[in-house]
Amino acid sequence: MSKTLVIRLSSIGDVAMTIPVVYAAAEANPNDSFTVLTQTFLTPLFMNCPSNIDLLGVNLRTTEKSFFGFLSFAWMLRKYKFDRVLDLHHVIRSWIVDILFYMNGKKVFVVDKRRKERKRLTARQPKVIQPLHPVTARYADVFHRAGFHFEETFVSLFSTKPADTGSLVVLFGEKKGVWIGIAPFAKHQGKIYPLAKMEQVVKALSGQESVTVFLFGSAGEEEETLKQWENKYKNTINVASRKFIFDKTLLIISMLDVHLSMDSANMHLGSLAGTDVISIWGATHPFAGFYGYRQRPDLAIQTALPCRPCSMFGQKPCYRGDWACMNTIEPEQVIHKINAYLKEL
Secondary structure, X not given: OOEEEEEOOOOHHHHHHHHHHHHHHHHHOOOOEEEEXXXXXXXXHOOOXXXXXXXXXXXOOOOOOOHHHHHHHHHHHHHHOOOEEEXXXXXXXXXXXXXXXXXXXXXXXXOOOOHHHHHHHOOOOOOOOOOOOOHHHHHHHHHHHOOXXXXXXXXXXXXXOOOOOHHHHHHHOOOOOEEEEEEOOOOOHHHOOOHHXXXXXXXXXXXXXXXXXXXXXXXXXXXXXXXXXXHHOOOEEEOHXXXXXXXXXXXXXXXXXXXXXXXXXXXXXXXXXXXXXXEEOOOOOHHHOOOOOOOOHHHEEOOOOOOOOOOOOOOOOOOOOOOHHHHOOOHHHHHHHHHHHHHHO
């Protein structure tokens, strides 16, 4: 049995995208063991994993935050005697681990981030908009180069072990009618649909017969906004205030009929839970390779503008100054997309 270390330290969405690949590789290679190194708070994402997957958590917010703290942690990893390292992150911290194992005679395989292709895709006009290699496929390429053979077999975190919904019944009662999730936030402005418009979406959907809206977000300002919406609109539940960890959040998402999300972690959580996601795109673009695993391309809402995409992660300021990529998408368009999807069910 060979032992493989798989590294992806952040962010939530990127770590989530490793799961379909790691699970498929582990299931296809049951005689090998795979240890995933990620941040400790992200380990609950790896629900119902194959028995030959182990998890190692690192605390990049506290004990291993400093260079020497992480170096000490990386030095400790040698005791596990891994045969190879698969670096799915390719940043300074993962390089430290790579170098230590390489110097010890172990093979190291690193993800190709296709930085030149990304730069061309986000350049200003004139440019050709073409889809880049999906991130999940790039992760799979690393495994293939390391000699692991497998197919895309991942369906959801609950495909091998059905979701235990008993706890949700205690919290929200038996599911009746349609459950719609809405995750209106993202890390950067270029990926956030204007909140005033999103509130109109929440108002319209929560007012429909037999619809319950679940609002997802983080603590702080996001939670406060969602509290206001929960108080203003009937049949609306603010999940952010429940302070759930990932396993409970994923359980709720698995029960949704559809999930509305930005180009953010919630889109990828929907993929892990086996739930279709309607996603809204602004400065970023599905062609950049970060589209949700096995999500339907026709469920992406976006405006065709010559300036798009201008950013890989939505962090750049709008050089037009008007954020037209988001502002030209009207609430009625989002509501229609959701209702049209629900009619298919």
